[in-house]
Amino acid sequence: MxxxxxxxxxxxxxxxxxxxxxxxxxxxxxxxxxxxxxxxxxxxxxxxxxxxxxxxxxxxxxxxxxxxxxxxxxxxxxxxxxxxxxxxxxxxxxxxxxxxxxxxxxxxxxxxxxxxxxxxxxxxAAFRGPQFGVAGCRALTQVQDRPLIGTIIKPSVGLSPAQTAAMVQELIEAGIDFLKDDELMANPPHSPFDERVDAIMAVINTHAERTGRKPMYAFNITDEFDAMQRHYDKVVAAGGTAVMLSLNSVGLVAGKAICDRGMLAIHGHRNGWGMLNRHPLWGMGFAAYQKYWRLAGVDQLHVNGIANKFWEPDDSVVAAISACLATEPLGRPVLPVVSSGQWGGQAPETWRRTQTVDLLYMAGGGIQAHPQGPAAGVRALQRWWEAAVAGMDVAAAVARYPELAQSLEKFGGKPKAAS
CATH class of the missing domain: 3.30.70.150 (RuBisCO large subunit, N-terminal domain)
Structure with missing residues (x-):
């Protein structure tokens, strides 16, 4: 047996x-x-x-x-x-x-x-697991051989659908690969879900028709079960490619039912994770957590990031990335979502510790608070990752690409001399 x-x-x-x-x-x-x-x-x-x-x-x-x-x-x-x-x-x-x-x-x-x-x-084998995972998310975004660069719409709440769409327009024209709702934004009165989908997908679909490339937007459908199904259908009808679930809020049963539909990539947000894991002798480790959700069918899963804004040590983050990218169970890796207080200057250490570009590397403030605006923030993140994969540390990256000094000064202090 x-x-x-x-x-x-x-x-x-x-x-x-x-x-x-x-x-x-x-x-x-x-x-x-x-x-x-x-x-x-x-x-x-x-x-x-x-x-x-x-x-x-x-x-x-x-x-x-x-x-x-x-x-x-x-x-x-x-x-x-x-x-x-x-x-x-x-x-x-x-x-x-x-x-x-x-x-x-x-x-x-x-x-x-x-x-x-x-x-x-x-x-x-009774479970399909991720319908898209690493390879499928790369195919949907047409991004190969580097991390997907993503952002979270900030401020978290308060923007109207039109204001959100205008921000999306600026970011996709700058070359962003992935955008998402914040976990606090689902279907509030100031930004009704259907109106937000219509406004954002009009921008994304027009961009795709013009360029042949469709950035991924993960709409947060976390809600009561029937509402999640309706909102999923709305995203499909509008031409979207992804939705987001707050996994600990909806639970395995509802989460798996949404994953089983199989038409959209599922971005798994683990908000609330600290209550399950933070104590070293109580709760659950991430290796186990990601297996539950991999079996359920989530395609992307948050792992925090190097030098993150939360409590998690770098060693734990590196282990979480490795767990997502392991082939078992099911032979279908989950795409690790590197997030929480990220900006481009963490890319060299992320690359050094993981030696992988199979990541969705997300920065909210690290893009949108760039001194020259969100578009410059996107370009900076792309450049930081080019430098990281080339083996440069932070100082060497700034020496090679002087424009990165602006993001370093804003998010990480004064540049050190290149070695």
Whole structure:
């Protein structure tokens, strides 16, 4: 029987072997006491199995309260637990309920984080995964051999459809590849969704007719389910190529239903991610998170960026990019969306750390607050990436392309001498 295996980081006042056994029992065929029908044959077929335990450090204080009297010590370990695929069927919500579910309630854990999970190819084949992914998004935007350069419409709220369309016009004429609504902008009274789509797509379609190239705009359809379906249809009818979902707001079921329609690229925004991941011993790791959404069918997924404006360290960002670009599951990578306080000067370090141009590199203020305006911001980002892939650091890039000194001064300080 094929099995799905999950890796956890745990902290427990018990011996890790005992805590792992409790986890396996709680999330499969066991409960707190033996019950009729819990036969040896049934347990052999359906019970979760502890596959590996790696003991780590012991600490004096619990990471989170356990609801029990204090213990003498709390033991940390990395464990692997597996389940027969027969326990799930082709059911992502049940997979999530099993791999996480009640685990965070169990008193035997003062720390628990789902780091990653693996699925067998046969089980994963029930899911299509990303309809577009890296290759499809490149085909839609006609961008090869470099990152897609994108921006977020700012200010986040307050602009009318006409004002938004005017901004889009300026940006696409400057050569932008991708634009999107902010996660705070969906269908407000000051910018009704249908009116915004009509205004923006009129600009994009006219540009495409004239140039043969259609920039991608991801309209935020996050809403109640029926409204999301209507808004998806509106974007299709208007000639759009993408929509955006706030993944943690709509959930796996609604998200997968939208992805399954397959006509538009799905830009997955992970706003709210910090509540799932920020604590080092609680929640879920990005490797696991992106697999849920890859199986659901998201094509693009946010990963923050180098020297981002949020809390996430660069090493974590690099690992997230690598996780998105890994081929498994399904052999269909997700396009990493590098965002959060980005501007062109982070491109050299992003290239040095990742050695990939399979990115959607987005800057909001880093484009639109450029001293010479948004169009100059787009051109600067393109030039920064040319320099980065050529192996230049920030100082060398400014020495080679003096116009980059303006964005460096605005967003990153005074230029240093080229080495």
């Amino acid at each position: 094929e099995r799905i295996t999950a890796t956890y980081l745990i902290e427990t006042p018990n011996e890790p072997e005992r805590a792992a056994a409790v986890l396996a029992g709680e999330q499969s065929s066991g409960t707190f006491v033996a019950v009729p029908g819990e036969s040896a044959e049934l347990k052999a077929r359906f019970a979760a199995r502890v596959e590996r335990i790696k003991h780590l450090e012991t600490v004096a204080q619990p990471t989170v309260p356990t609801g029990r009297a204090p213990a003498a010590a709390y033991h940390r370990a990395e464990i692997e637990v597996s389940w027969a695929v027969e326990n799930f069927g082709a059911n992502l919500p049940t997979l999530m309920s099993t791999l996480q579910g009640n685990l965070y309630e169990i008193a035997q854990f003062s720390g628990l984080k789902l780091l990653d999970f693996t699925v067998p190819a046969g089980w994963g």
